Amino acid sequence: MQIELILLILSTLFFASILAGKAGRRFGVPALLLFLAVGMLFGSDGLGIHFDNIATAQIVGTVALSAILFSGGLDTKKTKKTKFAKRFCLIMQT
Numbered sequence: 001m002q003i004e005l006i007l008l009i010l011s012t013l014f015f016a017s018i019l020a021g022k023a024g025r026r027f028g029v030p031a032l033l034l035f036l037a038v039g040m041l042f043g044s045d046g047l048g049i050h051f052d053n054i055a056t057a058q059i060v061g062t063v064a065l066s067a068i069l070f071s072g073g074l075d076t077k078k079t080k081k082t083k084f085a086k087r088f089c090l091i092m093q094t
Helices: 003-027 031-042 054-075 078-093
Strands: none
Touching: 003 031, 031 054
């Protein structure tokens, strides 16, 4: 695959993710849910982007999971974190 095509696909995905994030914030839908929808739209069942290389697919999935966890940590309010941390500690002691 040519580098120009790869850059076009990646930039289109990035742009669609930005639009999904903006729409999610406006309508109150979690951005991660919209990112999942964008992934399904551009995936093998949607527009037909296929990963033939298993190692590359694993690396992309790991990076995506890291981004999802990072985003979830940043979007969670501190009061909820402390509330659930207290519950977690109580559960772990039993």
